[in-house]
Amino acid sequence: MMRFRVAQPPALVDLRRVPGLSGLREENGHLWVGAMTRQAEIEKSGLTRRRYPLLSDAARVIADPVVRNLATVGGNVAHADPGNDLPAVMLAYGATMCAVGYPDRPAPSLSGEGSRSLPLAPEKREIEADDFFTGPFETALGEGEILTGIRIPSPSAGSGGAYAKLERKVGDYAVAAVAIQLRFHGGVIADAGVALTNVGLTAIRAEAAEGALNGSDGGDEALDRAAAAAAAAAEPMADARGSEAYKRAVVRTLTFRAASKAIARARGEAA
Amino acid sequence: MSAHHVTITVNGEPMEREIESRLLLVHFLREELGLTGTHIGCDTTSCGACTVLLNGKPAKSCTVLAVAADGAEVTTVEGLANGELHPIQQAFMECHGLQCGFCTPGMMLTSKALIEENPDPTEAEVRWGISGNLCRCTGYVNIVEAVRQAAAAIRSEAGEEADHA
Numbered sequence: 505m506m507r508f509r510v511a512q513p514p515a516l517v518d519l520r521r522v523p524g525l526s527g528l529r530e531e532n533g534h535l536w537v538g539a540m541t542r543q544a545e546i547e548k549s550g551l552t553r554r555r556y557p558l559l560s561d562a563a564r565v566i567a568d569p570v571v572r573n574l575a576t577v578g579g580n581v582a583h584a585d586p587g588n589d590l591p592a593v594m595l596a597y598g599a600t601m602c603a604v605g606y607p608d609r610p611a612p613s614l615s616g617e618g619s620r621s622l623p624l625a626p627e628k629r630e631i632e633a634d635d636f637f638t639g640p641f642e643t644a645l646g647e648g649e650i651l652t653g654i655r656i657p658s659p660s661a662g663s664g665g666a667y668a669k670l671e672r673k674v675g676d677y678a679v680a681a682v683a684i685q686l687r688f689h690g691g692v693i694a695d696a697g698v699a700l701t702n703v704g705l706t707a708i709r710a711e712a713a714e715g716a717l718n719g720s721d722g723g724d725e726a727l728d729r730a731a732a733a734a735a736a737a738a739e740p741m742a743d744a745r746g747s748e749a750y751k752r753a754v755v756r757t758l759t760f761r762a763a764s765k766a767i768a769r770a771r772g773e774a775a
Numbered sequence: 776m777s778a779h780h781v782t783i784t785v786n787g788e789p790m791e792r793e794i795e796s797r798l799l800l801v802h803f804l805r806e807e808l809g810l811t812g813t814h815i816g817c818d819t820t821s822c823g824a825c826t827v828l829l830n831g832k833p834a835k836s837c838t839v840l841a842v843a844a845d846g847a848e849v850t851t852v853e854g855l856a857n858g859e860l861h862p863i864q865q866a867f868m869e870c871h872g873l874q875c876g877f878c879t880p881g882m883m884l885t886s887k888a889l890i891e892e893n894p895d896p897t898e899a900e901v902r903w904g905i906s907g908n909l910c911r912c913t914g915y916v917n918i919v920e921a922v923r924q925a926a927a928a929i930r931s932e933a934g935e936e937a938d939h940a
Contacts, residue, residue, distance in 0.1 A: 507819055507838070516796070518843055544832070568907030570823055570885060573832045574839065674906040675821055 505583075525578075525652060530555070534600075535656040539578025547572060556656065557769055558596060558665030558685050562589045565667070568675045578651045581636075584643045584706065587677030591707035593667060594633040595699035596683035599656045601631045605649030630655075637706040663687035664770030668762035669701070670754050672745065678702045679745045682734065682758040684766045686717060693717045693767075698730065698759065703738035703751055710737035713759060722767040727760050734759040781845040785810070786854030794841050800834075801825045803841035804851055812852035812880050816909075823908030826881030827851050833885045835907075852880035855887070862928040863887055863921075872921030874912030882908045886922045894930050896923065 505511035519525060525540040528549055535556055537546070546552050546563035553560045566572060566580060566589050580590040581601070594601070605626050631644050638644055645651060659665070669681035681701035686693050696717035698710040712733035720726030740751035768774035782791045785808060792807055804810045804827070813836060816824030820838040827836045828850035836849075855861040863883045866872065873879045882905060889896060889904035896904065901922045902915070910918060 516840070520843070567820075568823075569904060570826055570833045570835055570907035571820060574829075574834050 519650070528552070530658060533658050535559075535658060536653055537577050537656065538653045539576060539582070539651045541577045543567075543572040543575045543577060543580070544569070546577060553775075555659065556665070557775075558593055558667050558683055558766070559656065561665075561667035562593045562669075562681075562683065565589065565669045565671065565681075571675070577654065581654065582643055582645060582651045584637055584639075584641050585677075586640050586705055586707065587702045588707075589667070589669065589678065589681060589701055591633075591637050592681065592683040592699035592701040594636070594654060594656075595707055595709045596665070596685045596697035597633070597656045598685075598697055599633045599654050601633065601636045601644075601651060602653045602655065603629045603631060603645055603649045604652050605646065607646035607649050609646070609648045634709065640705045659685070660687055662689065662770055664766040664768070666762045666765035666769065668758040668765070670758060677745075680738070680740070680751050680754040680758060682755060682762045684759070684762040686763075686766050686770060688722070688770050691721065692719050693722050693726075694719075696730075698734055698763075700734060700738055700755060703740040703755055705739070708737055708739065710734040710759075712737060717763065722763075722770075727763045730763055731756045731759040779842045779845070781842060783841070783844050783846075784848045786850060796840070796842060798841045799837060800827070800829075800839040800841045800844050800849070801836040803844075804836065804849070810851050810853050814877055814880060816877065821909070822878070823881045823885065824878050826884050826908060828884050828888060831888065831891075833881075833888050833907075850884065850887075852883060855883065861887075862932065863890075863925040866921040866925035866928060867918075870917050870921035870924055872913065872918045873910075878908060878910045878912075882910065882918060886925065889922065890926045890929055894926060894933075896926060898923065 526538040528541055529536050543563050543566050546559060567575060580588045581594060607629060636644050665685035667683050670679045678701050680703050683699045686696040696714040698713040700708045700710055713730040716726060716730035716733050735752040735756040738752050738755045740748050742748050777796050778793050780793055782789050801813055801815055804813050813827055814824040815837060816822035818837050820835045823835060825835055825837040826833050830847050855864055863886055885905055885908050893900060898919055901919045
């Protein structure tokens, strides 16, 4: 953003020495991902591959392997570029964003002016993914707030997830991508989460597609209906990556593929 | 513009400098230290020509502020050879893993980390590993060959050392 002079911040704060912002651990029914956890760490983690394949899939297709050594999970989420991959992942998981700071105040100025009037203790906030992505490059975070981490609900038995992305080449943003998380309960799909990348001003949660999956046996007929519903929920714009109709067709195909893979994983038939 | 005192260990040697906040790591290396082996290609984190090892991991130095590397260890292409060519350099030469050479320093440093992590990478794993480094000359075939040959040379070197131990 600074490189393209889209953002010209008067100051940058290096958070590397702030403790507790990085790391990956399962606790109390969720996976905690520190905001400064590098994407390469997610990609290489056995824990995410085994238990959070949707997150693991996505981490393997963000930018390129060298970029992922420095790029962070929190950056991908809080930057909220419609082309970023992790917002849709967080929507599909029903993740919770954890923030700390002063949500109602502007960021403290460089000179320190005004800093004395800040309340002593910063406020902690939890924001559901559904309420977090408010517009292109915009989130529910206030200027005086930072994202500290993300809580992803731990999947119960019989759960599966997958991320399917079409990109023209490594490092490009998605033509479109689809994130799906679901579980089987009594032989039918329950609690499906379906979300779309780069086919709208923000990541889009495709609730009609979730409805088509929920209560179904996960057969091709249900997947076809979910795929059609996801394509209808997309709001793509024509650009160098394709026409509106093409992108909808891609969403349809990727939804079918991601759902098939998520189902195979939920049944223990695929890694 | 504020100044910062930083110590960055480059190719094993601690370098202390007063630098501007806005200085990029690639400019620190090229302009402050005169290490021009690290190239600037796209300037937008795409091409990987500026790749160096930052604490052992490949990083695109055109998108790292030098102040953020304070206290870190950086390896550039100048740090590869140790009296004689590094096995990766030797393999790139023998396999014709370059034509114009612009991408080569970044390509070799990414390969070094790749081989350390995966001493016997398949062709597919090499292609995956270097997918963040662009070459506009070779079509990658000889680069992939060079990386696999270098990996074999490093494995056999390690085997010999183990034999002597």
